[in-house]
Amino acid sequence: MASLDRSYGGASPRHSHRLRRRWVVTRLHLSRMAGIGMGSETVHDLLGFWVRLLSVVLGGLARVGRAVFLPLYRTLARTAYGVERLFQKALSGLWQLRLRALRRPAHVRGRLIPALMLAAATVGILTVCFLSVGLRVEINGVPVGIVSDRAEMEEILSSVQDRVSQYVGAPYSLDVDVSYSIAYDDGRGVDREQISDYLMAGLGDLAVKYVLTVDGQPIGANRSRTALELLRQRLLEKNATSFKGGKVDFVQDVQVVPQGSMDAREMSVADIESRLTGETRSAVIYEVQPGDTLSGIAARYGTTTADVMANNPGVQAENLLVGTHVVVQASVPVLSVKETVSEQYVQRIDYDTVRQENDEMYTTQSRVIKSGVYGEASVTADVTYVDGREDSRVVTDWVVTKE
Structure with a gap:
């Protein structure tokens, strides 16, 4: 056991001294090997070449630093004072390294270039982190x-x-x-x-004109689309004040559209409104009702009987029939408003009477077998009014409530 302790229990002082001595001898041999030829002219020329090359590289890095990194760190200085100090230290270190290499070329170490690369990488990382381009x-x-x-x-x-x-x-x-x-x-x-x-x-008048049209015909142009839309709504509400609260719209197709290639004169909103509230001559088709006469129809539309007869060659005053359609040239509003209202009402249903004739009666006489009784129906209809007058009636529901 004693021999095992001497072999593995740890190094003796004598053994440690021997190891240190061998290490000193080895280091001395290495130093002598590294110094072989240091005094020769070839070695001096080689060292001089590397010193000059390193000087050129360091000088180029310094110029790049002044041309590129100096403006960058000045920009960063406005946002981060600490970054500016870091740049100053980096540039100062690069300059000191260059001076040291020029003054003491024999002591330039191989770790200088890695240090420069590390400094350049640090500057690049800081640029990316703190400077957004x-x-x-x-x-x-x-x-x-x-x-x-x-x-x-x-x-x-x-x-x-x-x-x-x-x-x-x-x-x-x-x-x-x-x-x-x-x-x-x-x-x-x-x-x-x-x-x-x-x-x-910068587009001038190109993109600021809108046109109000009636049935596709331009009335006037204006720069404000909102003003024309408000004018359209105001005229619609103004003409619908006497109506019954139904769905209201213009009879004509009134639109506000971009001008594009449309030929329309620019006008004020007031001038456009005056044109829309006026009247125009237009052909009106009128259906003859019981009791109508040509003179009465002409007076109703502000024209003469001769004009009515001229527009309707087949119509004569003495044979005017109910249901005949008469064309009348009349002054009508530029815009007409229609309203569609759903109405419910009770309509009376006519009854049938059963009669019987026999030989004992005159030919003009008959006898009532069964007397009829009026019935009733609940009716729902969509009624359309144009400028306050009924224009059409469409029955949507019919329910007989009394027969």
């Missing part, structure tokens, strides 16, 4: 903001083009000069509405 956008030479990429600006331009196309009623392409340049992104981005308003303002 974007694209400064200018439209016709006017700066409008900074975007992250071109796609963002192209989306804004596309939305404006679609908006203008809707106004003019045809595809439209913006004629603007858009330029991009790399810049520091401060995070404010661009104001889409401001850019849209700027582009729209």
Whole structure:
């Protein structure tokens, strides 16, 4: 057991001294081997070449640092004071390393280049972390903001083009000069509405005119679509004040549309309203009712009997029949309002009387076998009024309540 303890129980002081001595001898041999030839001219020339090469590399790095990294750290200095101090230390360290290499070329160590690479990597990482780069956008030479990429600006331009196309009623392409340049992104981005308003303002009168039409015919153009829509609604409500609360609309097709290629004169809203509230000459078809005469029909529409007969060659005053359709040239409103109302009422049903004739009576006489009784029906109908007068009646439900 004693021999085992001496072998594995730990190194003796004598054994440790021997190991240290061997290590010193080995290091001395290595130093002598490394120093072989250091005094020769070839070795001096080789060292001089590497020193000059390293000097050129360090000088180039210094110039790059002054040209590139110096403006970057100045920009970062506005946002982070600590980053500026870090850049200053990095550049100062690079400069000191270059001076040290020039003054003491024999002591340049192989770890210098890795240190420079580490410093460059540190600067690059800090640049990515603290500095955001974007694209400064200018439209016709006017700066409008900074975007992250071109796609963002192209989306804004596309939305404006679609908006203008809707106004003019045809595809439209913006004629603007858009330029991009790399810049520091401060995070404010661009104001889409401001850019849209700027582009729209540069279009002049192209995209700001709307036309109010009646049955496809232009009445007048105006820059405000909202004003024309309000005018349309106001005229509709004004002419519907005496109606019964049903569904109200114009008889004519009244629209507010983009001007496009339509030929319409720009007018004020008041002038357009005066044109819509006037009258126009138009052909009216009238159905003759019991008791009507040609003179009465002519007076009703503000014309003469001769004009009525001229427009209806087959109609004569002495043989005017009920149900005949008469064409009358009359002054009618430019706009007519119709209202459709659902009405419920009780309608009387006529009865049938059964009669019997025999030989004992005169030919004009008969005898009542069964006397009829009036019936009743509950009726639901959609009644259409035009300018306050009934124009049509459509029965939607009929239920007999009394036979």
